[in-house]
Amino acid sequence: MLEKETILSEKSWIPTDYGFFHTKENIKFVKISNRDSLKDILKFFDLMSRQEKFGVICNSFKESDLQLLRDKKISYCIPEREIKIFSSKNSEIEGEPFSINEQLHKINPTIIVSPSGLEIVDTIFKLDESEIQSTPAKISKTYNLSRSKLSTIMTAFKVKKLFDLKGKLLDLPPTWWFESFNNPITKRKMTPFKTVKTRKYVLKGSNDLTQFQDKIIKLKEQKIEVEIGGISYLNLLGVLRSPEFDLLVRADQLVAVVELLDLRPAKKGEVANLVWITPLIGGIKSEKLEAKKICSTNALKRINVLRYLWGLNYDEERVKEERRNILEEYFNEIRKRHN
Numbered sequence: 001m002l003e004k005e006t007i008l009s010e011k012s013w014i015p016t017d018y019g020f021f022h023t024k025e026n027i028k029f030v031k032i033s034n035r036d037s038l039k040d041i042l043k044f045f046d047l048m049s050r051q052e053k054f055g056v057i058c059n060s061f062k063e064s065d066l067q068l069l070r071d072k073k074i075s076y077c078i079p080e081r082e083i084k085i086f087s088s089k090n091s092e093i094e095g096e097p098f099s100i101n102e103q104l105h106k107i108n109p110t111i112i113v114s115p116s117g118l119e120i121v122d123t124i125f126k127l128d129e130s131e132i133q134s135t136p137a138k139i140s141k142t143y144n145l146s147r148s149k150l151s152t153i154m155t156a157f158k159v160k161k162l163f164d165l166k167g168k169l170l171d172l173p174p175t176w177w178f179e180s181f182n183n184p185i186t187k188r189k190m191t192p193f194k195t196v197k198t199r200k201y202v203l204k205g206s207n208d209l210t211q212f213q214d215k216i217i218k219l220k221e222q223k224i225e226v227e228i229g230g231i232s233y234l235n236l237l238g239v240l241r242s243p244e245f246d247l248l249v250r251a252d253q254l255v256a257v258v259e260l261l262d263l264r265p266a267k268k269g270e271v272a273n274l275v276w277i278t279p280l281i282g283g284i285k286s287e288k289l290e291a292k293k294i295c296s297t298n299a300l301k302r303i304n305v306l307r308y309l310w311g312l313n314y315d316e317e318r319v320k321e322e323r324r325n326i327l328e329e330y331f332n333e334i335r336k337r338h339n
Contacts (some may be wrong), residue, residue, distance in 0.1 A: 057077045107172070118310065126291070193278060215261055248280055
């Protein structure tokens with residue numbers, strides 16, 4: 001009985017970038033968002049080394065899926081419902097419902113994935129060792145963060161210190177962030193870079209990256225509320241070489257931006273020198289696109305990375321891939337400084 005309890009104990013599970021690792025049985029449990037991905041993940045398992053053991057975590061398995069996993073002797077977990085582990089001793093261990101890192105998975109996405117929430121998270125991640133020891137009230141005042149929002153986040157994670165909150169946030173697996181980013185409810189207070197109101201224009205002349213940046217700076221100097229979008233961000237990072245750019249613009253200044261950038265509506269089939277413009281109902285400041293604390297004039301250093309990754313809602317696979325890569329690199333860098 002003790003062995004079974006030890007194997008099923010929550011202490012045996014370590015969060016990873018793919019899901020969880022079961023330390024007692026050395027099983028890599030891959031978390032999938034829905035059962036439609038099961039066939040693909042099983043193909044992946046077949047290609048991996050026979051010496052590695054895999055399992056699957058999913059909330060929406062059907063009985064036919066479970067039978068398939070049992071036939072293949074692949075361990076599985078349905079949070080809050082069922083666990084079945086095929087141990088190295090050729091025994092099958094089943095458990096009563098329990099929650100893997102229960103607190104992490106019960107965090108409401110909107111507690112973090114909102115303009116003020118992502119602004120707070122990005123700021124906390126960038127605090128140095130001395131600043132993160134400050135009180136939440138002091139940090140809120142210093143960086144003009146929403147004190148009530150910070151309090152809500154800390155209450156949700158059951159922590160009282162910013163250092164502990166940072167650790168809890170870093171424990172959230174990448175799957176949590178992607179699923180939260182894709183949750184429609186998070187769009188109530190933020191605007192993604194592509195919406196049904198996004199319009200396609202053509203920039204006359206060369207769509208040079210440096211020249212385009214200069215034009216945006218000049219627009220801001222004229223009190224135009226405008227900011228680069230997701231494709232522009234990837235171009236600036238150098239991870240995407242695209243002949244197009246995108247912008248977020250305050251709705252009542254859209255006409256002025258079109259005139260000042262000398263744009264014209266794109267014709268059907270045009271693919272060169274494209275500029276996608278998404279109008280905002282509110283002002284640009286409410287979107288919280290700029291990062292706190294960074295005083296550098298480098299445009300990339302002023303960007304709230306998490307906010308930009310949330311807004312990258314394009315369907316293109318290359319964009320989705322870079323979104324995943326940037327998120328992983330972002331958290332890997334933060335973890336290095338945290339440990």
